[in-house]
Amino acid sequence: MATPPHLSPKLLVGVGALCLTLLATWVTLTTPGYPDQHALRSWPAVLGSRLRRELPRGDRLTAAWVSIGLWAGLVSVLHFGGVLYNVYTAVPWWDLLTHAMGGFGVAAVLAFTFREQTLRSPVWLVSGVVAIGAGFEVYEFVFKTFWYRWSLAFYVEDTVVDLLVNTSGAAAFAAVTELYRRTSGSAATSTPATGSDGVAAASAHDHEIVADGDGDGHDSDSNAD
Known part of the structure:
Protein backbone atom coordinates (compact mmCIF):
# COMPACT_ATOMS: atom_id res chain seq x y z
CA MET A 1 0.00 0.00 0.00
CA ALA A 2 1.34 3.40 -0.99
CA THR A 3 2.20 5.84 1.78
CA PRO A 4 -0.38 8.66 2.01
CA PRO A 5 1.17 11.94 0.82
CA HIS A 6 0.63 13.61 4.19
CA LEU A 7 2.60 10.85 5.92
CA SER A 8 5.40 10.75 3.35
CA PRO A 9 8.70 12.61 3.85
CA LYS A 10 6.88 15.68 2.48
CA LEU A 11 5.37 15.95 5.95
CA LEU A 12 8.61 17.81 6.67
CA VAL A 13 7.26 20.78 4.71
CA GLY A 14 3.97 20.90 6.58
CA VAL A 15 5.58 20.59 10.00
CA GLY A 16 8.27 23.10 9.09
CA ALA A 17 5.69 25.61 7.89
CA LEU A 18 3.69 25.14 11.09
CA CYS A 19 6.76 25.72 13.26
CA LEU A 20 7.65 28.82 11.24
CA THR A 21 4.09 30.12 11.65
CA LEU A 22 4.31 29.79 15.43
CA LEU A 23 7.80 31.31 15.59
CA ALA A 24 6.94 34.25 13.33
CA THR A 25 3.75 34.87 15.31
CA TRP A 26 5.73 35.03 18.56
CA VAL A 27 8.27 37.39 16.98
CA THR A 28 5.46 39.61 15.70
CA LEU A 29 3.82 39.76 19.12
CA THR A 30 7.08 40.96 20.68
CA THR A 31 8.15 43.39 17.94
CA PRO A 32 7.79 47.17 18.47
CA GLY A 33 4.82 48.59 16.61
CA TYR A 34 2.65 45.49 17.01
CA PRO A 35 -0.92 46.60 17.89
CA ASP A 36 -1.06 44.72 21.17
CA GLN A 37 -4.13 46.60 22.38
CA HIS A 38 -6.20 44.55 19.93
CA ALA A 39 -6.75 40.83 20.42
CA LEU A 40 -5.89 38.88 17.29
CA ARG A 41 -9.46 37.65 16.94
CA SER A 42 -10.67 41.27 16.78
CA TRP A 43 -8.57 42.20 13.73
CA PRO A 44 -11.33 41.55 11.15
CA ALA A 45 -13.68 43.75 13.18
CA VAL A 46 -11.06 46.51 13.40
CA LEU A 47 -10.54 46.36 9.63
CA GLY A 48 -14.28 46.41 9.00
CA SER A 49 -14.71 49.40 11.29
CA ARG A 50 -11.91 51.26 9.50
CA LEU A 51 -13.50 50.62 6.12
CA ARG A 52 -16.98 51.65 7.24
CA ARG A 53 -15.65 54.88 8.71
CA GLU A 54 -13.05 55.86 6.13
CA LEU A 55 -14.33 54.73 2.73
CA PRO A 56 -17.21 57.26 2.68
CA ARG A 57 -14.93 60.18 3.60
CA GLY A 58 -13.99 60.96 0.01
CA ASP A 59 -10.49 62.08 0.96
CA ARG A 60 -7.00 60.64 0.64
CA LEU A 61 -7.74 57.88 3.14
CA THR A 62 -10.56 56.76 0.86
CA ALA A 63 -8.15 56.84 -2.09
CA ALA A 64 -5.67 54.78 -0.09
CA TRP A 65 -8.19 52.03 0.68
CA VAL A 66 -9.45 52.01 -2.91
CA SER A 67 -5.85 51.67 -4.11
CA ILE A 68 -5.28 48.73 -1.79
CA GLY A 69 -8.47 47.12 -3.07
CA LEU A 70 -7.38 47.58 -6.69
CA TRP A 71 -3.98 46.13 -5.84
CA ALA A 72 -5.65 43.08 -4.28
CA GLY A 73 -7.84 42.70 -7.36
CA LEU A 74 -4.81 42.87 -9.65
CA VAL A 75 -2.99 40.21 -7.64
CA SER A 76 -6.07 37.98 -7.81
CA VAL A 77 -6.36 38.42 -11.58
CA LEU A 78 -2.68 37.64 -12.09
CA HIS A 79 -2.89 34.57 -9.87
CA PHE A 80 -6.10 33.01 -11.12
CA GLY A 81 -5.32 34.00 -14.70
CA GLY A 82 -1.94 32.35 -14.31
CA VAL A 83 -3.58 29.17 -13.06
CA LEU A 84 -6.27 29.16 -15.76
CA TYR A 85 -3.93 29.79 -18.68
CA ASN A 86 -0.91 27.85 -17.34
CA VAL A 87 1.16 31.02 -17.12
CA TYR A 88 2.87 29.70 -14.00
CA THR A 89 4.33 26.90 -16.11
CA ALA A 90 5.19 29.02 -19.15
CA VAL A 91 6.66 32.00 -17.27
CA PRO A 92 8.99 30.93 -14.43
CA TRP A 93 9.00 34.34 -12.73
CA TRP A 94 5.18 34.64 -12.62
CA ASP A 95 5.08 32.90 -9.25
CA LEU A 96 7.68 35.32 -7.88
CA LEU A 97 5.67 38.29 -9.13
CA THR A 98 2.37 37.24 -7.57
CA HIS A 99 3.93 36.31 -4.23
CA ALA A 100 5.90 39.56 -3.99
CA MET A 101 2.81 41.59 -4.83
CA GLY A 102 0.80 39.54 -2.35
CA GLY A 103 3.26 40.18 0.47
CA PHE A 104 3.27 43.89 -0.36
CA GLY A 105 -0.52 44.01 -0.36
CA VAL A 106 -0.97 42.11 2.90
CA ALA A 107 1.52 44.46 4.57
CA ALA A 108 -0.48 47.42 3.24
CA VAL A 109 -3.73 46.09 4.71
CA LEU A 110 -2.09 45.52 8.09
CA ALA A 111 -0.43 48.94 8.03
CA PHE A 112 -3.59 50.86 7.22
CA THR A 113 -5.68 48.88 9.67
CA PHE A 114 -3.24 49.71 12.47
CA ARG A 115 -1.58 52.75 10.95
CA GLU A 116 -0.90 54.76 14.10
CA GLN A 117 1.02 51.89 15.66
CA THR A 118 2.72 51.03 12.37
CA LEU A 119 4.00 54.56 11.91
CA ARG A 120 5.72 54.31 15.27
CA SER A 121 7.56 51.21 13.99
CA PRO A 122 6.65 49.33 10.79
CA VAL A 123 9.07 46.45 11.44
CA TRP A 124 6.31 44.21 12.78
CA LEU A 125 4.77 44.06 9.30
CA VAL A 126 7.59 41.84 8.03
CA SER A 127 7.30 39.10 10.64
CA GLY A 128 3.51 39.42 10.48
CA VAL A 129 3.51 38.64 6.77
CA VAL A 130 5.94 35.76 7.37
CA ALA A 131 3.46 34.30 9.88
CA GLU A 157 12.43 24.73 -2.72
CA ASP A 158 9.03 26.04 -3.84
CA THR A 159 7.91 26.68 -0.25
CA VAL A 160 11.12 28.45 0.75
CA VAL A 161 11.11 30.64 -2.37
CA ASP A 162 7.44 31.54 -1.87
CA LEU A 163 8.08 32.61 1.71
CA LEU A 164 11.19 34.59 0.82
CA VAL A 165 9.42 36.46 -1.96
CA ASN A 166 6.36 37.13 0.23
CA THR A 167 8.69 38.53 2.85
CA SER A 168 10.54 40.70 0.34
CA GLY A 169 7.24 42.30 -0.67
CA ALA A 170 6.39 43.02 2.96
CA ALA A 171 9.90 44.35 3.61
CA ALA A 172 9.57 46.70 0.64
CA PHE A 173 6.33 48.11 2.02
CA ALA A 174 7.82 48.45 5.50
CA ALA A 175 10.81 50.29 4.02
CA VAL A 176 8.54 52.72 2.15
CA THR A 177 6.55 53.29 5.33
CA GLU A 178 9.70 53.90 7.36
CA LEU A 179 10.91 56.39 4.75
CA TYR A 180 7.57 58.19 4.90
CA ARG A 181 7.67 58.16 8.70
CA ARG A 182 11.13 59.71 8.78
CA THR A 183 10.45 62.35 6.14
CA SER A 184 7.02 63.33 7.45
CA GLY A 185 8.27 63.90 10.99
CA SER A 186 4.86 62.96 12.35
CA ALA A 187 4.92 59.28 13.22
CA ALA A 188 1.85 59.30 15.41
CA THR A 189 -0.49 61.29 13.21
CA SER A 190 0.32 60.42 9.61
CA THR A 191 -0.56 57.56 7.30
CA PRO A 192 1.90 55.27 5.45
CA ALA A 193 2.16 54.90 1.72
CA THR A 194 -0.35 52.58 0.09
CA GLY A 195 0.50 49.35 -1.63
CA SER A 196 -0.16 50.48 -5.19
CA ASP A 197 0.44 54.14 -5.81
CA GLY A 198 2.19 55.61 -2.80
CA VAL A 199 -0.89 57.53 -1.68
CA ALA A 200 -0.40 58.94 1.82
CA ALA A 201 -3.16 60.46 3.90
CA ALA A 202 -2.43 63.91 5.27
CA SER A 203 -1.75 64.10 8.97
CA ALA A 204 -4.74 66.41 9.38
CA HIS A 205 -7.06 63.50 8.62
CA ASP A 206 -5.61 61.45 11.42
CA HIS A 207 -5.91 64.46 13.73
CA GLU A 208 -9.61 64.31 12.93
CA ILE A 209 -9.64 60.64 13.93
CA VAL A 210 -7.88 61.49 17.18
CA ALA A 211 -10.51 64.14 17.80
CA ASP A 212 -13.18 61.51 17.26
CA GLY A 213 -11.64 59.50 20.08
CA ASP A 214 -10.09 56.62 18.12
CA GLY A 215 -6.74 57.92 16.98
CA ASP A 216 -5.02 54.73 18.13
CA GLY A 217 -7.34 52.54 16.15
CA HIS A 218 -9.71 51.95 19.08
CA ASP A 219 -13.28 51.31 18.06
CA SER A 220 -16.18 50.74 20.38
CA ASP A 221 -17.11 47.59 18.50
CA SER A 222 -13.65 46.13 18.09
CA ASN A 223 -11.55 46.72 21.20
CA ALA A 224 -9.65 43.80 22.62
CA ASP A 225 -11.04 42.26 25.74
Whole structure:
Protein backbone atom coordinates (compact mmCIF):
# COMPACT_ATOMS: atom_id res chain seq x y z
CA MET A 1 0.00 0.00 0.00
CA ALA A 2 1.34 3.40 -0.99
CA THR A 3 2.20 5.84 1.78
CA PRO A 4 -0.38 8.66 2.01
CA PRO A 5 1.17 11.94 0.82
CA HIS A 6 0.63 13.61 4.19
CA LEU A 7 2.60 10.85 5.92
CA SER A 8 5.40 10.75 3.35
CA PRO A 9 8.70 12.61 3.85
CA LYS A 10 6.88 15.68 2.48
CA LEU A 11 5.37 15.95 5.95
CA LEU A 12 8.61 17.81 6.67
CA VAL A 13 7.26 20.78 4.71
CA GLY A 14 3.97 20.90 6.58
CA VAL A 15 5.58 20.59 10.00
CA GLY A 16 8.27 23.10 9.09
CA ALA A 17 5.69 25.61 7.89
CA LEU A 18 3.69 25.14 11.09
CA CYS A 19 6.76 25.72 13.26
CA LEU A 20 7.65 28.82 11.24
CA THR A 21 4.09 30.12 11.65
CA LEU A 22 4.31 29.79 15.43
CA LEU A 23 7.80 31.31 15.59
CA ALA A 24 6.94 34.25 13.33
CA THR A 25 3.75 34.87 15.31
CA TRP A 26 5.73 35.03 18.56
CA VAL A 27 8.27 37.39 16.98
CA THR A 28 5.46 39.61 15.70
CA LEU A 29 3.82 39.76 19.12
CA THR A 30 7.08 40.96 20.68
CA THR A 31 8.15 43.39 17.94
CA PRO A 32 7.79 47.17 18.47
CA GLY A 33 4.82 48.59 16.61
CA TYR A 34 2.65 45.49 17.01
CA PRO A 35 -0.92 46.60 17.89
CA ASP A 36 -1.06 44.72 21.17
CA GLN A 37 -4.13 46.60 22.38
CA HIS A 38 -6.20 44.55 19.93
CA ALA A 39 -6.75 40.83 20.42
CA LEU A 40 -5.89 38.88 17.29
CA ARG A 41 -9.46 37.65 16.94
CA SER A 42 -10.67 41.27 16.78
CA TRP A 43 -8.57 42.20 13.73
CA PRO A 44 -11.33 41.55 11.15
CA ALA A 45 -13.68 43.75 13.18
CA VAL A 46 -11.06 46.51 13.40
CA LEU A 47 -10.54 46.36 9.63
CA GLY A 48 -14.28 46.41 9.00
CA SER A 49 -14.71 49.40 11.29
CA ARG A 50 -11.91 51.26 9.50
CA LEU A 51 -13.50 50.62 6.12
CA ARG A 52 -16.98 51.65 7.24
CA ARG A 53 -15.65 54.88 8.71
CA GLU A 54 -13.05 55.86 6.13
CA LEU A 55 -14.33 54.73 2.73
CA PRO A 56 -17.21 57.26 2.68
CA ARG A 57 -14.93 60.18 3.60
CA GLY A 58 -13.99 60.96 0.01
CA ASP A 59 -10.49 62.08 0.96
CA ARG A 60 -7.00 60.64 0.64
CA LEU A 61 -7.74 57.88 3.14
CA THR A 62 -10.56 56.76 0.86
CA ALA A 63 -8.15 56.84 -2.09
CA ALA A 64 -5.67 54.78 -0.09
CA TRP A 65 -8.19 52.03 0.68
CA VAL A 66 -9.45 52.01 -2.91
CA SER A 67 -5.85 51.67 -4.11
CA ILE A 68 -5.28 48.73 -1.79
CA GLY A 69 -8.47 47.12 -3.07
CA LEU A 70 -7.38 47.58 -6.69
CA TRP A 71 -3.98 46.13 -5.84
CA ALA A 72 -5.65 43.08 -4.28
CA GLY A 73 -7.84 42.70 -7.36
CA LEU A 74 -4.81 42.87 -9.65
CA VAL A 75 -2.99 40.21 -7.64
CA SER A 76 -6.07 37.98 -7.81
CA VAL A 77 -6.36 38.42 -11.58
CA LEU A 78 -2.68 37.64 -12.09
CA HIS A 79 -2.89 34.57 -9.87
CA PHE A 80 -6.10 33.01 -11.12
CA GLY A 81 -5.32 34.00 -14.70
CA GLY A 82 -1.94 32.35 -14.31
CA VAL A 83 -3.58 29.17 -13.06
CA LEU A 84 -6.27 29.16 -15.76
CA TYR A 85 -3.93 29.79 -18.68
CA ASN A 86 -0.91 27.85 -17.34
CA VAL A 87 1.16 31.02 -17.12
CA TYR A 88 2.87 29.70 -14.00
CA THR A 89 4.33 26.90 -16.11
CA ALA A 90 5.19 29.02 -19.15
CA VAL A 91 6.66 32.00 -17.27
CA PRO A 92 8.99 30.93 -14.43
CA TRP A 93 9.00 34.34 -12.73
CA TRP A 94 5.18 34.64 -12.62
CA ASP A 95 5.08 32.90 -9.25
CA LEU A 96 7.68 35.32 -7.88
CA LEU A 97 5.67 38.29 -9.13
CA THR A 98 2.37 37.24 -7.57
CA HIS A 99 3.93 36.31 -4.23
CA ALA A 100 5.90 39.56 -3.99
CA MET A 101 2.81 41.59 -4.83
CA GLY A 102 0.80 39.54 -2.35
CA GLY A 103 3.26 40.18 0.47
CA PHE A 104 3.27 43.89 -0.36
CA GLY A 105 -0.52 44.01 -0.36
CA VAL A 106 -0.97 42.11 2.90
CA ALA A 107 1.52 44.46 4.57
CA ALA A 108 -0.48 47.42 3.24
CA VAL A 109 -3.73 46.09 4.71
CA LEU A 110 -2.09 45.52 8.09
CA ALA A 111 -0.43 48.94 8.03
CA PHE A 112 -3.59 50.86 7.22
CA THR A 113 -5.68 48.88 9.67
CA PHE A 114 -3.24 49.71 12.47
CA ARG A 115 -1.58 52.75 10.95
CA GLU A 116 -0.90 54.76 14.10
CA GLN A 117 1.02 51.89 15.66
CA THR A 118 2.72 51.03 12.37
CA LEU A 119 4.00 54.56 11.91
CA ARG A 120 5.72 54.31 15.27
CA SER A 121 7.56 51.21 13.99
CA PRO A 122 6.65 49.33 10.79
CA VAL A 123 9.07 46.45 11.44
CA TRP A 124 6.31 44.21 12.78
CA LEU A 125 4.77 44.06 9.30
CA VAL A 126 7.59 41.84 8.03
CA SER A 127 7.30 39.10 10.64
CA GLY A 128 3.51 39.42 10.48
CA VAL A 129 3.51 38.64 6.77
CA VAL A 130 5.94 35.76 7.37
CA ALA A 131 3.46 34.30 9.88
CA ILE A 132 0.55 34.71 7.46
CA GLY A 133 2.52 33.29 4.53
CA ALA A 134 3.74 30.29 6.51
CA GLY A 135 0.21 29.70 7.77
CA PHE A 136 -0.99 29.65 4.17
CA GLU A 137 1.65 27.02 3.36
CA VAL A 138 0.20 24.90 6.17
CA TYR A 139 -3.25 25.36 4.66
CA GLU A 140 -1.97 24.22 1.25
CA PHE A 141 -0.29 21.19 2.77
CA VAL A 142 -3.47 20.11 4.55
CA PHE A 143 -6.13 20.93 1.96
CA LYS A 144 -4.48 21.09 -1.48
CA THR A 145 -3.26 18.26 -3.69
CA PHE A 146 -1.04 19.96 -6.29
CA TRP A 147 2.11 19.08 -4.34
CA TYR A 148 1.35 15.34 -4.35
CA ARG A 149 3.24 14.84 -7.61
CA TRP A 150 6.23 16.95 -6.56
CA SER A 151 9.48 15.59 -5.24
CA LEU A 152 10.42 16.49 -1.69
CA ALA A 153 13.32 18.62 -2.92
CA PHE A 154 11.11 20.61 -5.29
CA TYR A 155 8.40 21.05 -2.64
CA VAL A 156 10.92 22.39 -0.14
CA GLU A 157 12.43 24.73 -2.72
CA ASP A 158 9.03 26.04 -3.84
CA THR A 159 7.91 26.68 -0.25
CA VAL A 160 11.12 28.45 0.75
CA VAL A 161 11.11 30.64 -2.37
CA ASP A 162 7.44 31.54 -1.87
CA LEU A 163 8.08 32.61 1.71
CA LEU A 164 11.19 34.59 0.82
CA VAL A 165 9.42 36.46 -1.96
CA ASN A 166 6.36 37.13 0.23
CA THR A 167 8.69 38.53 2.85
CA SER A 168 10.54 40.70 0.34
CA GLY A 169 7.24 42.30 -0.67
CA ALA A 170 6.39 43.02 2.96
CA ALA A 171 9.90 44.35 3.61
CA ALA A 172 9.57 46.70 0.64
CA PHE A 173 6.33 48.11 2.02
CA ALA A 174 7.82 48.45 5.50
CA ALA A 175 10.81 50.29 4.02
CA VAL A 176 8.54 52.72 2.15
CA THR A 177 6.55 53.29 5.33
CA GLU A 178 9.70 53.90 7.36
CA LEU A 179 10.91 56.39 4.75
CA TYR A 180 7.57 58.19 4.90
CA ARG A 181 7.67 58.16 8.70
CA ARG A 182 11.13 59.71 8.78
CA THR A 183 10.45 62.35 6.14
CA SER A 184 7.02 63.33 7.45
CA GLY A 185 8.27 63.90 10.99
CA SER A 186 4.86 62.96 12.35
CA ALA A 187 4.92 59.28 13.22
CA ALA A 188 1.85 59.30 15.41
CA THR A 189 -0.49 61.29 13.21
CA SER A 190 0.32 60.42 9.61
CA THR A 191 -0.56 57.56 7.30
CA PRO A 192 1.90 55.27 5.45
CA ALA A 193 2.16 54.90 1.72
CA THR A 194 -0.35 52.58 0.09
CA GLY A 195 0.50 49.35 -1.63
CA SER A 196 -0.16 50.48 -5.19
CA ASP A 197 0.44 54.14 -5.81
CA GLY A 198 2.19 55.61 -2.80
CA VAL A 199 -0.89 57.53 -1.68
CA ALA A 200 -0.40 58.94 1.82
CA ALA A 201 -3.16 60.46 3.90
CA ALA A 202 -2.43 63.91 5.27
CA SER A 203 -1.75 64.10 8.97
CA ALA A 204 -4.74 66.41 9.38
CA HIS A 205 -7.06 63.50 8.62
CA ASP A 206 -5.61 61.45 11.42
CA HIS A 207 -5.91 64.46 13.73
CA GLU A 208 -9.61 64.31 12.93
CA ILE A 209 -9.64 60.64 13.93
CA VAL A 210 -7.88 61.49 17.18
CA ALA A 211 -10.51 64.14 17.80
CA ASP A 212 -13.18 61.51 17.26
CA GLY A 213 -11.64 59.50 20.08
CA ASP A 214 -10.09 56.62 18.12
CA GLY A 215 -6.74 57.92 16.98
CA ASP A 216 -5.02 54.73 18.13
CA GLY A 217 -7.34 52.54 16.15
CA HIS A 218 -9.71 51.95 19.08
CA ASP A 219 -13.28 51.31 18.06
CA SER A 220 -16.18 50.74 20.38
CA ASP A 221 -17.11 47.59 18.50
CA SER A 222 -13.65 46.13 18.09
CA ASN A 223 -11.55 46.72 21.20
CA ALA A 224 -9.65 43.80 22.62
CA ASP A 225 -11.04 42.26 25.74
